[in-house]
Every structure is written in structure tokens, then in C-alpha cells.
Amino acid sequence: MKKLTFKLFYAALVSVLFTVFGSAASAQPSRPNIVFILADDLGFTDTAPYGSEINTPTISTLAAKGLRFSNYHTAGSCAPSRAMLLTGVDSHRAGVPNIPEMLPPEQTKYPHYRGVLGRNVVTIATLLQDQGYHTYIAGKWHLGMTPDLLPSARGFERSFIMADSGADNWEQKPYLPIYEQANWFADGKRTTLPDEFYSSRFLIDKTIEFIDSNADDGEPFFAYVPFQAVHLPVQAPQEFIDRYMDTYDGGWDELRRQRYHRAVELGLVPKNIAMVDMQTTADWDKLTPKQKKYQAKRMAVYAAMVEAMDFHIGRLIAHLKDIGKYENTIFVFTSDNGAEPSGPADPDTALTRFALARQGYENDYQTLGLKGSFNSIGPSFASAAASPLSYYKFYSGEGGMRVPLIIAGEALQSQSRMTSAFSFATDIAPTILEFAGVEAPQPRFGALRYAGRKIEPIVGRSLVPLITGETARVYGEDEPIGYELGGNSALFQGDYKIVLNRGPVGDGKWYLYNIVDDPGETRDLSRNEPERFQAMLGAYIRYTEENGVLPVPKDFNAQQQVALNGLRERAGPAILIGILLLLIVVPFALYARTRHRLK
Amino acid sequence: MKNVLRNLLWVLTGLIALNFLVTGLRWAVAPSGAAETFNMSLFNGAALSSQIGDIGAFFIGMGLFVLLGMVTKKREWFFAGAILVFAAALFRTLAWLFHGASLMMQFIVPEIVIGTLLLVAAKKLTADHSQRPE
Structure with missing residues (x-):
């Protein structure tokens, strides 16, 4: 009897060992590395493959090695996007319906309106790490600063992050007076930046350091690189700025037109679409020559910051080639929201200079974008960066929500292709999980739990079928996708979108657009198609009820x-x-x- | 003239007490800013507990000692404050001599000055001498 028991035990042990080690060994070669690159506040047409005059050869190479999305949408502001990107869950359910800095007290009394990543969601970093991936992050986090909310507690094996909405790119310094200091953390502990620091260079150096630390153990990695570029303050090395000193002398209207034509040429938008002129766009012709020169340099620094980011992404790719990991790496490149309009229309006022000086900044022409200088592009150039779309960051117009998305890799079936299929920020998490062969948590006995905690289900769709060419769209014609951020609202359904933009730029009214034919959102169809309009409004109400969307205070x-x-x-x-x-x-x-x- | 000097000493001693109290309260309410004032970064976990607890208690204690000295006019309270502040200056010097710390003269000099002022207050503002200015 004892012998039989022993034999049974031995057989069970052998089968378990074979299952564990056998499957691990066979799975390893097929599991790709994943590099997820997130630009900050990058407009729809700010990179060369999306119609920009800015030199971005690395991003162009990625576009040539993968699939470009011309109808990808994210949230209008950073933290909600980041929450959705990392979890695949709607931002309201994930605890980040808005950036914490912008939440009114009437909303923060509710637990899901704290602006930090809730414990009821699980990040893809956790899911990947639990399946043997090395998980790294170097860059902006902005999903919580307490020890239990930092990346080291949310699935990242190694981390070097900035916890605020933004920070200086040249030194450890807050960019807004609302912060006492720039909050940087390394592996969950407060840290300081080195003296020789430029954000894009440093973050790629850190990513390379993390990748190299485990390069020989045969396990794949997931590297999340949320750049500070091109968030405020807009800063760049002089050698990059020099390349754009004459590029923007024609002004923002000319740039918006140029990019519109290029976007049409590239097939990103249909021919002959209309564009709105944003009310916040100033009259270029009314500027003095001195003002024009200054404004052109503001944009030159911005372009330089984009190119510097591209340059350092190129360094990462070159390094992956050097260590033999490039072939088995998939790259996801996107932006957290549209171009940033904040910044004074006229930076050369005593009040602006006084406010900047209080923060330890100046904005002199000669040193614009360098260490100690605070630069922004303002609403006029932001509208050009979003060309040919309307609105920009914070708003639910296409310019705030439609951004570039490239998914690339040597091994992918889609090479140098573009899709106009609608996709949303919540789709990135399930896409990355499918690439990694990691199954999303599934409900058991009616409840969805992970590591003992009840969690929210992923609502996004994997975009892999678009890449493999199995399908032309991942959402059906009638499937609604709701969105709200600070009262700015939208609902997408098929080719249509209803949208409401609050003040000070919007009028607080609902409109209906066909964003495939009219991505510039110029022709309101709410009167022509009242049934569709009403049905979509109804779907939006259901979205708010299902996701706990709270109204903003009346005068918010x-x-x-x-x-x-x-x-x-x-x-x-x-x-x-x-x-x-x-x-x-x-x-x-x-x-x-x-x-x-x-x- | 003596009264003027005594008034001045009384005001200075009061400001020293307030400064200690504010510094102590900053460690309780906004420790990151308080740490920055001392060229420190905030620790984590148990170290953070000691950092906030010990340093905060030191400054609150100092402020209360000086206030008690001013109110009760008992010199022992001023002596207690003076001993603590001189000890801080001494330990800073020892840290520089034996443990490779920076010589923080911008802290040591004020500590010696404050300690001396407290000793003077112990002599001039206590019950054995003429009382607090009327």
C-alpha cells in the first residue's frame, strides 16, 4: 500500500514538475519583450508619420515596422489616460476620473474621485510580472505618491519615476507653484536627480540600465517609458533648438494648414475636410516682428523637444539591437492626450515675468528652452499641433482626444500599414496582455478577484486582430464608448460622436459629428439626425450611471x-x-x- | 537703559521660543518642507518615524522650555533649553570631526548664539532679578 502511495506521489510530482518547467521552457521563446513609450501632451500631427515637419526618424521607422492608427482616442488629460492605459478599465472605475490637482472638494469626498489609482484595479505590470516578465518604468507616473500607490507597489520590479503632473526637464524643480518640490522616487523611495540631467536622455538611460540588469536571464521584459516630453515646461537642448529657428516664422495658421495638407496626403484624414478656427487662436498678422520672432522660437523649442525625444528612443532601439533583443520586441508608441494649450498668449508681460521669477524661471528669448527657462506654446500653436482637429488638451474635441498610436515590431504581420478603425485608451492593456500571452483575470464563482482582492474587469478590446488583419474594426457599429473628464464629455458609436465641451473655450452644449467624414468636427448633425442624437445621449446617460460619473459643480x-x-x-x-x-x-x-x- | 535691554531680551527670547515651536510643528504637519530646511530628505518606514518623532520632539521641547522659563521665571527652564541647544552644536562639531559630516557653520553659530542668549535670560529674566517688563 505504501509502495503504491509512493508511486502515485512520485508520478504526480513528476507530472507537476514537467508541467511547470516544460511549459515555461516551451513558452519562453515566443514571449516578446514589450516597450510601451508614452509621450506627454503630444498633438495628433506632431510626428513625421502623422504629418509633422518635425524630424522624427525613429518614430517614422516604427511606423514603417507596424500599424499606425488614425482614429485612436485617449482621455483629454494625463492621469485618467494613464489609469486606462495601464489597467484597461474606465478612468472613473479606476479611481482617476480627473487629475488630482483638478478635482473639486465636492467630488473628492467620494472614494473613486481621489485621482489616484484605486486598489480595485490591477495594472498590466502586475499581471505581466506575475507571469515571469521583468517590469520596468522610467518616467512620469502621476497615479499616486504614497508608498502603496507608487509603481513599486503596482507591479513594477524597477522604477524611477516623477509623481507629479510635470516637472522641470533640466533639474529637480517643480514647474508650478502648487508643488513644494519635484517628487521623484526610485524603487519606491524618494530620490534626487543627478546634476547632469535632461529628462528624455535620463529616462532612456535608466530604461537601458534596467533592461541590462536582467538581460541574460532569458525572461522577457515590459518597459514602460512615460516621457516628460513634451509637457510644460517646454525645454530642449540647444543643438536641437538650432534646427528649427527658421521653421515657424510663418506662424500658427500657416503651420495648421501645412499639417492639414500633409495629414490628407498621408491618408490620416479624408480629402477636402473642413477645419474650425479656434476662438483662442490669435491673429498672427497683428503681431509685431519682435513678437513673431519670439512666438516662432516658442514652437522651435517644442519641435526640438519632440526631436530630442525621438533621438533618445532611437538610442534605446540601437541598444536593443546591440544586445540582440530588438527582433523579439514589440513597441507601442502613443501620447496621453492632445497638445497643451496652457501658457500666456503674450509671454512678454511684467506679470508673466514676475510669476515665473517667483518659481525661479525666466523666459528670455536668447535662453528660451534652456536650463532655468520656462517655455510653452500657448493655445494658438497648440491648435496647429492638433491640426486638422478642433480643440486641444483638457477638452473632448478631437484635438484633445485623438492622438498618434503606433504598434510596431519586426515580427508583426502589419508592416507600414494604417488603420482608421476606432480604438480607445482602454484597448492598450488587453493588447499588450495578448502580445505577452497573458490572460486577463477571469471571474470565478461570479466574482472577479485577483490576489484575493475584488477587481474591476478590463473593458477595452485587444487590437491584435487589427494587426493580424483578421478584422477591420474591433468595435461594432452600435457599440457605445463613453467618456467624461471634468465635465467635458463624449460618446463614440460607430463613425459618430456626440461631444460636449465646457467653458472657457466650449459652450457647454451637445453636438453630433461623423468623425470619420468630418474629423475636424465642423458640421453638427444633431438636427439632421435627431434620432441618432437622442439615442447617443441616452447611451451617454447610461454610461455615467454605470461608471459612477459625478457631475462637476455648476461654476467649475x-x-x-x-x-x-x-x-x-x-x-x-x-x-x-x-x-x-x-x-x-x-x-x-x-x-x-x-x-x-x-x- | 537697563529696562530697554531687558525688554529687548524678553522679545528676543520669545521669538526664539516661537521659532522652535514653529519648527517642531512643521515636522508634525509638513515634514518634507521642514526636512528641506535642514538639507535632509525624508526617510521611509521606521527611519521616517524616528526622523519626525525625534526632531519634532526636540524642537517642540525646546520651545516649551523657553516659554516655561519666561512664564514661571524659573531659571532651570532656560538652562534646560541652553543645554539642549549647546549639545546640538557640540554634536554637529563631533559629526564633522569624526564622522565625515559637513561643517554646518550656518547652524552651529546660531545655536551658540541662542544658547548664550538663553543663559543670559536665565540670569536676567528670572525671579532672582527684576521681573518681566511691566
Whole structure:
């Protein structure tokens, strides 16, 4: 009996060992490395394969080695996009319906409106790490700063991250007065930046260092590289700036037209589409020659920052080729939202200079974009960066939500192709999981759990069938995809979109567009197709109910809310210290007074 | 003239107490900014507990000692404050001599000055001498 038991045990052990090691050994060669590159605030036509005059040879090479998406959408602001990209879950369900800096107190009292990645979602980094992937991140995180929310607690084996909405690109310095300091963390611990720092170069150096640290163990890696480029402050090395000093002398209207024509030539948008002129675009012809020269340099620095990012991505690819890992690597390149319009229309005012000086910045023409300089492109050039689309970052117009997406790799079936299939930020996570051969968590006994915790299901679709050519679209004609951020709202269904943009740029009304025929959102169809319009409005209401979307306060102004929250954040401790100090000192003073009177 | 000097000493001692209290409270309320003032970065876990607990307690204690000295007019409270602040200057010097720390004269000099002021206050503002300015 004992012998039989032993034999049975031996047989079971052998089969388990064979299953574990056998399957691992056979699976290894087919599991690709994945490099997920996320640009920050990069507009729809800011790279060469999307119609830009900016020199981006590396991104062009990636486009030639993969599939370009001309109808890919993300959120209008960074943290909600990042939450969706890393989890495949709607931003409201993931706990990041808006950036934390912009949430009004009326909303932050709700647990899913804290602006940090909830514990009810699992990142693809966790899922990949649990299946043997090495997982790395070097760049902007912006999904929470406490130890339990940092990448080291969310599935990343190695991390070097900046936790804020942005920071200086040349040194460890906050870019807005709402931050006391630039919050950088290495492997979950606060850290400082080296003296020789430029963000794009440093983040690629770190990524290479992480990849090399485990290069020989045969396990694949997932490297997430969320660049600071081209977020504020717009800064770049001088040698890159020099290449664009004469490029933008024609102004923003000319640039918007140029990019429109190029986008048409490339087939990104249909021929003869119309474009809106944003009300925030200034009249170039009314500028003085000196003002034109300054504005042209603002954009030159921006272009330089894009090219510098491209250059350093090129270094990463060259390194992967050197160590023999390029052939088995899949690249995903995209942006977190559309081009950033923030920044003064006229930077040469005493108030602007005073405000910058308070932050330790200047914006002189000669040094624009270099260390100690604060640069932005403002709403006029931002509209050109989003050409031929309307609106820009923060808004739910196409210019805020439609951004480049390239999925590339030597081994992919799609080479140098483009798709106009609708896709959304939540699709990236399931796509990466399918590339890695990792199954998304499945419900058991009616509940979806991971590592003992109840989690939200992935709602995105894998884009792999588009890459393999199995299908021309991943969403059906009637499938609605809802979206909301700070009251700016949209719902996509087939080729159509209903959209509402709040002030100060939008009018707070709903419109209906066919974004395939009219990506510039110029012809409102709500009166021509009232049934479709009403049906889509109904679908949007259902989306808000299903995802816990809260209304914004009536007078909500996003930029003012950021300033208010910043003031509260910065002045709050001082007020508290003052109150506590009074509580300590007053009893002493009363005691001394009583003593004095008694005498 | 003596009264003027005594008034001045009383005000200075009060400001020293307030400064200590504010520094201590900053460690409790906004430790990252407080750490930056001392050229430190914030630690994590147990080290952070010690960092906030020990340094915060040091400064709150110092502020309360000086306030108690001013209110009760007992010199022992000023002595306690002076001993702590002189000890801080001494340990900074030892850290420089034996442990490779930077010589932080911008901290050591004020500490010696404050310690000396507290000793003077112990002599001039306590019950054995003329009382707090009327």
C-alpha cells in the first residue's frame, strides 16, 4: 500500500514538475519583450508619420515596422489616460476620473474621485510580472505618491519615476507653484536627480540600465517609458533648438494648414475636410516682428523637444539591437492626450515675468528652452499641433482626444500599414496582455478577484486582430464608448460622436459629428439626425450611471480649481501650524497674565 | 537703559521660543518642507518615524522650555533649553570631526548664539532679578 502511495506521489510530482518547467521552457521563446513609450501632451500631427515637419526618424521607422492608427482616442488629460492605459478599465472605475490637482472638494469626498489609482484595479505590470516578465518604468507616473500607490507597489520590479503632473526637464524643480518640490522616487523611495540631467536622455538611460540588469536571464521584459516630453515646461537642448529657428516664422495658421495638407496626403484624414478656427487662436498678422520672432522660437523649442525625444528612443532601439533583443520586441508608441494649450498668449508681460521669477524661471528669448527657462506654446500653436482637429488638451474635441498610436515590431504581420478603425485608451492593456500571452483575470464563482482582492474587469478590446488583419474594426457599429473628464464629455458609436465641451473655450452644449467624414468636427448633425442624437445621449446617460460619473459643480473652472487646490495644499499646513501655535502659546500667555495680576 | 535691554531680551527670547515651536510643528504637519530646511530628505518606514518623532520632539521641547522659563521665571527652564541647544552644536562639531559630516557653520553659530542668549535670560529674566517688563 505504501509502495503504491509512493508511486502515485512520485508520478504526480513528476507530472507537476514537467508541467511547470516544460511549459515555461516551451513558452519562453515566443514571449516578446514589450516597450510601451508614452509621450506627454503630444498633438495628433506632431510626428513625421502623422504629418509633422518635425524630424522624427525613429518614430517614422516604427511606423514603417507596424500599424499606425488614425482614429485612436485617449482621455483629454494625463492621469485618467494613464489609469486606462495601464489597467484597461474606465478612468472613473479606476479611481482617476480627473487629475488630482483638478478635482473639486465636492467630488473628492467620494472614494473613486481621489485621482489616484484605486486598489480595485490591477495594472498590466502586475499581471505581466506575475507571469515571469521583468517590469520596468522610467518616467512620469502621476497615479499616486504614497508608498502603496507608487509603481513599486503596482507591479513594477524597477522604477524611477516623477509623481507629479510635470516637472522641470533640466533639474529637480517643480514647474508650478502648487508643488513644494519635484517628487521623484526610485524603487519606491524618494530620490534626487543627478546634476547632469535632461529628462528624455535620463529616462532612456535608466530604461537601458534596467533592461541590462536582467538581460541574460532569458525572461522577457515590459518597459514602460512615460516621457516628460513634451509637457510644460517646454525645454530642449540647444543643438536641437538650432534646427528649427527658421521653421515657424510663418506662424500658427500657416503651420495648421501645412499639417492639414500633409495629414490628407498621408491618408490620416479624408480629402477636402473642413477645419474650425479656434476662438483662442490669435491673429498672427497683428503681431509685431519682435513678437513673431519670439512666438516662432516658442514652437522651435517644442519641435526640438519632440526631436530630442525621438533621438533618445532611437538610442534605446540601437541598444536593443546591440544586445540582440530588438527582433523579439514589440513597441507601442502613443501620447496621453492632445497638445497643451496652457501658457500666456503674450509671454512678454511684467506679470508673466514676475510669476515665473517667483518659481525661479525666466523666459528670455536668447535662453528660451534652456536650463532655468520656462517655455510653452500657448493655445494658438497648440491648435496647429492638433491640426486638422478642433480643440486641444483638457477638452473632448478631437484635438484633445485623438492622438498618434503606433504598434510596431519586426515580427508583426502589419508592416507600414494604417488603420482608421476606432480604438480607445482602454484597448492598450488587453493588447499588450495578448502580445505577452497573458490572460486577463477571469471571474470565478461570479466574482472577479485577483490576489484575493475584488477587481474591476478590463473593458477595452485587444487590437491584435487589427494587426493580424483578421478584422477591420474591433468595435461594432452600435457599440457605445463613453467618456467624461471634468465635465467635458463624449460618446463614440460607430463613425459618430456626440461631444460636449465646457467653458472657457466650449459652450457647454451637445453636438453630433461623423468623425470619420468630418474629423475636424465642423458640421453638427444633431438636427439632421435627431434620432441618432437622442439615442447617443441616452447611451451617454447610461454610461455615467454605470461608471459612477459625478457631475462637476455648476461654476467649475478647471484652471481655477487647480490654483485653488494648490493654494489649499500649500497654505493649508501654514494655517494649521498657526492654529496649533496659538493653542500652545495662548495658555502660557493667560497663565502669565494671571500670575502678574495676583502679584 | 537697563529696562530697554531687558525688554529687548524678553522679545528676543520669545521669538526664539516661537521659532522652535514653529519648527517642531512643521515636522508634525509638513515634514518634507521642514526636512528641506535642514538639507535632509525624508526617510521611509521606521527611519521616517524616528526622523519626525525625534526632531519634532526636540524642537517642540525646546520651545516649551523657553516659554516655561519666561512664564514661571524659573531659571532651570532656560538652562534646560541652553543645554539642549549647546549639545546640538557640540554634536554637529563631533559629526564633522569624526564622522565625515559637513561643517554646518550656518547652524552651529546660531545655536551658540541662542544658547548664550538663553543663559543670559536665565540670569536676567528670572525671579532672582527684576521681573518681566511691566
